[in-house]
Amino acid sequence: MKTKMLLAGVTAGVMFAGSVLASTLDDVRARGKLNCIINTGLAGFAAPDDKGNWTGFDVDFCKAVAAATLGDASKVNYTTATGKTRFTKLAAGEGEILSRNTTWTFSRDVDLSQTFIGVNYYDGQGFMVPKSLGVKSAKGLDGASVCIQTGTTTELNLAEYFKGNNIKYNPVPIETNAEAQELYKAGRCDVYTTDASGLYATMMSFDNPSDHMVLPEIVSKEPLGPVVRHGDDQWADIVSWVLRAMMAAEEKGITSKNVKELAAKDNKDKEINRLLGKDPLQGLSKLGLSPDWAVNVISQVGNYQESFEKHLFPLTIKRGMNALYRDGGLHYIPPIK
Amino acid sequence: MSEKTYKPGNYPDLPPPPGTVGVYGWVRQNLFSSISNSLLTIISVVLLYYLIDGIIGWFFLDAVFDAESKIACRKIDDGACWAVITRRVGQFVYGFYPELERWRIDITFLTMFLAFAPLLYPDIPKRKWLLYFSAFYPFFAFVLIMGGYFGLQKIEYSLFGGFMLTVILGVCGIVCSLPLGILLALGRQSNLTVVRTLSVCFIEFMRGVPLITLLFVASSMLNYFLPPGTNFSILVRVIIMFTFFSAAYIAEVIRGGIQAIPKGQYEAADALGMNYWQKTRFITLPQALKISIPGIVNTFIGLYKDTTLVVVIGLLDPLGIGRAALADTKWNGLSTETYLFVALFFFVSCFAMSRYSLWLENKLNTDKK
Numbered sequence: 155m156k157t158k159m160l161l162a163g164v165t166a167g168v169m170f171a172g173s174v175l176a177s178t179l180d181d182v183r184a185r186g187k188l189n190c191i192i193n194t195g196l197a198g199f200a201a202p203d204d205k206g207n208w209t210g211f212d213v214d215f216c217k218a219v220a221a222a223t224l225g226d227a228s229k230v231n232y233t234t235a236t237g238k239t240r241f242t243k244l245a246a247g248e249g250e251i252l253s254r255n256t257t258w259t260f261s262r263d264v265d266l267s268q269t270f271i272g273v274n275y276y277d278g279q280g281f282m283v284p285k286s287l288g289v290k291s292a293k294g295l296d297g298a299s300v301c302i303q304t305g306t307t308t309e310l311n312l313a314e315y316f317k318g319n320n321i322k323y324n325p326v327p328i329e330t331n332a333e334a335q336e337l338y339k340a341g342r343c344d345v346y347t348t349d350a351s352g353l354y355a356t357m358m359s360f361d362n363p364s365d366h367m368v369l370p371e372i373v374s375k376e377p378l379g380p381v382v383r384h385g386d387d388q389w390a391d392i393v394s395w396v397l398r399a400m401m402a403a404e405e406k407g408i409t410s411k412n413v414k415e416l417a418a419k420d421n422k423d424k425e426i427n428r429l430l431g432k433d434p435l436q437g438l439s440k441l442g443l444s445p446d447w448a449v450n451v452i453s454q455v456g457n458y459q460e461s462f463e464k465h466l467f468p469l470t471i472k473r474g475m476n477a478l479y480r481d482g483g484l485h486y487i488p489p490i491k
Numbered sequence: 492m493s494e495k496t497y498k499p500g501n502y503p504d505l506p507p508p509p510g511t512v513g514v515y516g517w518v519r520q521n522l523f524s525s526i527s528n529s530l531l532t533i534i535s536v537v538l539l540y541y542l543i544d545g546i547i548g549w550f551f552l553d554a555v556f557d558a559e560s561k562i563a564c565r566k567i568d569d570g571a572c573w574a575v576i577t578r579r580v581g582q583f584v585y586g587f588y589p590e591l592e593r594w595r596i597d598i599t600f601l602t603m604f605l606a607f608a609p610l611l612y613p614d615i616p617k618r619k620w621l622l623y624f625s626a627f628y629p630f631f632a633f634v635l636i637m638g639g640y641f642g643l644q645k646i647e648y649s650l651f652g653g654f655m656l657t658v659i660l661g662v663c664g665i666v667c668s669l670p671l672g673i674l675l676a677l678g679r680q681s682n683l684t685v686v687r688t689l690s691v692c693f694i695e696f697m698r699g700v701p702l703i704t705l706l707f708v709a710s711s712m713l714n715y716f717l718p719p720g721t722n723f724s725i726l727v728r729v730i731i732m733f734t735f736f737s738a739a740y741i742a743e744v745i746r747g748g749i750q751a752i753p754k755g756q757y758e759a760a761d762a763l764g765m766n767y768w769q770k771t772r773f774i775t776l777p778q779a780l781k782i783s784i785p786g787i788v789n790t791f792i793g794l795y796k797d798t799t800l801v802v803v804i805g806l807l808d809p810l811g812i813g814r815a816a817l818a819d820t821k822w823n824g825l826s827t828e829t830y831l832f833v834a835l836f837f838f839v840s841c842f843a844m845s846r847y848s849l850w851l852e853n854k855l856n857t858d859k860k
Contacts, residue, residue, distance in 0.1 A: 194805055195818030202815050204578045206587045232587075233649045234815075235805040242711035243805070248725075329803060332814040336826055359823030361565075468820050 178250050178382075178389035179223060179442050187229045190216035191249035194234040196331055197355035198469045199255050208232050211465040212253045215274060215380055215397065218455045219251060222396045222447040227454035236329070238305040241266050244383060251393060252381040255349070257307045267384040271394035274379050274458075276475040276484050277349040278372035279311050282357060285367050287344055292319075292371040299324040301334045301343040308348050311374040335359060349376050355469045392441055399448040401487045402429060403457035405478055410456040417449045429490050436491075458485070560821035575822045576832050582812050583832070586652020592644060595635045596655055602628065603662070611847065648724045652807035654836055659726070660808075661795040661840075664733035668794070669787070671734060672741025673780075677771065679746055690742070697739035703800055705732040710804035729801055737794040744786035748779035781855045788848035792841045809833045 182188050192212055193200040200210040217227035235243045235254060244252040245266070255277075256262075258270040281292050281300075289295060292315075302309050304327045316323050326343045328334045335356050338346040346356065350372060357363045380397065382390050403409070406426050408416055417430040427433040431445030438445065455461065462476065477483025497503070510516055523529040553570025557577050564572035576583065585593050606628035609621035636659070639645035651659070678690030697705075709728040752775065760770040780787075802811040813829035816822050 193818075194802070194807065194811055195815035197818045197820050197823055201818035201820070202582065202587070202812075203819060204582075204821075206582050206590075231647050231649055233805070234807060234811075236803055239707075239710055239804050246711065330814055332817045332826065335817075335824070355820070355823070358820065359817070361824065 177442075178386045179392065182223055182250055186224065187231050188216065188220040188224065188251070189231045189233060189249040190219075191233050191235045191240060191243050191252045191254055192216065193254045194236055194330065196255060196352065197359070198351065198466045198471065209465070211275065211461055212255060212380075214455050214461040214465065215253045215400075216251060218400060218451045219393055219396050221450040221454045222399075222443060223392065225444070225446075225450050227450070236305075237303060241268065244268065244381060247383075250382065250389065255351075255378045256381055258377045258379050259307060262381075268381050269384055269390045270379050270381055271390055272379050272397045273377040273484075274397055275351070275377075277351050277376035277378050279308050279347060279374040279376060280350040280353050280372050281369040282338075282346045282353045282366055283344060283369060285365055289369070292369045292373065293321070295323065295345055296321050297323070298344040299326050299342070300345045300347055301326045301328055301337050302347060303328055303331065303334065306348075307374070307376065312347055315373040331356065349378075351466070351469070351471055354471050358469055388441060392443065395441070396447075396451055398487050398490070399429060399451055400455070400458040400461070401478065401485050402490055403448070403452045404459040405480070405487060408452055408457060410453055410460060413449055413452040417446070425490055561823065561825055571828050572825050573828060575816055575825045575828055579812075579816050579822075582816070583653050583809055585655050586807055586812065587650040588646060588652075588655065589644070589650070592638070592646065595638070595643070599632045599635045600655075600658070603632070648726045651726060653812050654809050656801075656806060656808050657795070657798050657836075660730060660733060660798040660801065663730045664737055664794050664798075665791050667730070667734040668736075668738040668741055671738035673745055673776070675738060675742035676745035676749060676779075679742065680749060693735075694739045694742050697735050698743070702732075702736050702797055703803060705736055706800055706804050708732070725804070725806070729804070729806070733794060733798070736797075737790055740790045740793075741787060744783045744790060745779055747786065748781075748783035749775055751782050752778050781852075784848055784852050784855070788844055792844055795841060795844070796837060809836060 190213075192208065192210075195201050196210070196212075198210060199212040200208060202208050213232070216230045216232070220230045221227040233243065233249050235252075240252055240254055240256065241262070243249060245268075252268075255275070256270075257277075258273065262268060263270050281295070283289050283295075287298075289298075295316075300312060300323050302312055302325050309325075312323075312325070323345075326337060328337060331348070331352060334346055334348070337343055338356070339360065346353065348356075350368065353368050357366050357368070360366060380393060382393055402425070403413070406423060406429070408426065408430070413430065416426060417432065420432060421427050424433060428435045429448045431447070431449060435445070438447075456464070462473065473481070473483060475484050477485065479486040510519060522532040549570045551570075553568045554573055555564040555567045555570065556573045558564040558567060558572065558574040561572055561575070564574055581590065581593070585596055588596060605621065606625045608615050609618045609625055615621065634640050634643070637646060637648075675690050675694055678686045679694065681687045681690070706729060709732045710725060713728055756774055756778065757770065760774045765773070799808050799810045801808050802814070807815060810830075810833055813826075813833055816829060817824070817826055
């Protein structure tokens with residue numbers, strides 16, 4: 155009897171394992187919805203609007219992948235995760251993509267068995283202080299108390315930077331960005347440190363933004379990007395090429411407004427034709443996508459520039475490092491051929 | 492005092508001297524009985540005036556109740572910007588539950604009172620019939636909230652949030668942990684070594700681990716133990732953890748109640764020839780539970796408020812919804828309003844629980860005072 159039950163258990167286990175071996179794309183298509191893990195709330199990147207629809211730069215990317223794979227940008231289930239739970243949620247299969255301003259590092263990529271599929275936002279850690287503190291450089295922060303989000307790379311950067319410069323500081327650990335704003339406003343900490351994008355968003359929320367300043371030092375490289383699980387290269391390729399398609403669209407001047415028009419005619423630039431499904435793109439069938447995948451992405455979500463301007467310009471974030479390489483930024487897209 | 496004199500046995504009922512009764516008398520006696528007392532009164536009134544004026548001004552008079560965004564609020568007036576609440580009240584109550592399906596939550600919530608009524612108020616008319624409904628209610632609520640049966644649209648747990656999530660977690664935790672707690676308390680007192688050891692281990696382990704650790708276990712560790720792909724919703728996992736955690740506390744509260752019963756009660760029960768279950772049902776538990784009511788309700792209120800901890804594993808309870816609202820560039824920075832609103836909700840629920848427990852204590856009070 156016991157062996158029988160054990161056998162049944164093992165069989166069930168194998169069957170479950172079998173279902174996992176099916177490709178992620180098939181899972182998503184069978185479900186008809188993409189599960190996307192996002193931030194619990196970060197201005198510009200992921201926040202629900204008054205109607206309860208998630209919007210933001212990271213959310214747009216979830217929508218883009220849904221548009222490419224399912225043909226409909228609205229077919230996304232959002233699962234929220236904090237800095238501590240995001241990787242376990244991804245590993246546990248609660249989502250196919252982690253699109254939550256996640257910094258690409260060696261150990262996260264290798265040790266946690268994840269695949270970073272590219273960078274959708276180049277960020278760097280900075281410091282915000284009230285102007286009344288009279289500090290002009292991060293080197294002058296000796297003895298300051300610093301609000302720091304736990305479980306993030308910023309925590310490690312802070313420790314390394316201050317140790318390297320022999321500066322003493324008192325860390326004030328916090329859980330979320332909103333909490334940090336409160337503590338900082340209440341004067342509980344002299345300095346708030348997180349990625350520069352977050353600092354600008356925080357500053358915008360103050361009643362008097364001009365009383366605060368971001369110090370010139372950017373102490374870390376924070377390439378933020380979407381993450382998928384190891385082990386399904388087809389899925390990783392799909393996700394990474396969706397990101398590249400959005401950037402390529404900006405480079406080629408394809409926007410949500412003119413994409414239908416460009417897709418209908420024969421363009422001089424053959425790369426536009428290949429991207430929009432007019433000319434065959436070798437290997438697309440291996441990806442399991444239909445020829446109009448990029449048209450769906452660009453018409454329903456927009457190109458990289460549109461998404462950036464819609465969500466991040468209101469926070470007074472400039473393109474800077476996030477411009478295309480031809481405009482002096484870091485985004486250099488491999489050719490689509 | 493009156494100067495008139497009366498003959499013995501012939502005192503008429505005189506009114507009290509003027510200035511010692513009524514509003515005037517009270518004020519004179521309590522507020523202006525001496526110079527320092529009068530000074531204190533005047534200072535306090537002035538301070539109170541400024542305080543109340545400021546509070547009422549900020550809360551109501553200068554407050555903006557509807558506007559497009561925080562900036563629009565500030566243009567109208569400089570008090571509280573309640574627009575962040577009024578514009579998002581649906582989200583605070585239902586989370587991301589689809590708008591067209593919200594009637595399901597309303598019905599579940601309203602019928603919940605019907606289901607609880609016979610359990611909470613023993614004197615209610617038609618109690619027997621209502622009890623049948625109470626027994627059937629968990630299935631009814633589950634089907635209605637989750638959907639997927641009888642043509643109801645299936646709702647993903649990730650859409651759950653707001654007060655609805657708090658009530659679901661709180662009520663499930665409370666309802667499941669009481670019976671489990673009673674069993675554990677009895678198990679701990681049991682003469683059977685295995686039962687007693689298991690109960691002690693469970694209680695000590697659950698009490699010895701912080702709730703937040705258990706929540707992390709629910710959110711991450713369980714996934715490693717279970718085969719991948721099993722859709723064992725995080726909601727259920729969290730409810731189980733809450734139940735276990737508070738059951739351990741309830742067990743100890745009830746054990747305190749059991750030990751407070753005089754030994755004579757057991758001896759009398761033994762003398763009457765009652766077996767263990769009769770003794771437990773008719774002698775031990777009725778008395779022990781009555782003694783432990785304040786402790787039990789205390790644990791429940793604690794559990795209810797602890798549900799806000801789920802925010803660290805990414806579930807959006809009212810506090811999480813509030814934080815998400817603050818991340819919207821339109822409402823960025825209105826944290827005072829948001830947190831006050833959430834605090835009000837918790838206060839109302841917890842105060843109601845506490846009042847019920849007082850009522851129950853008085854009703855069951857058999858002390859000869």
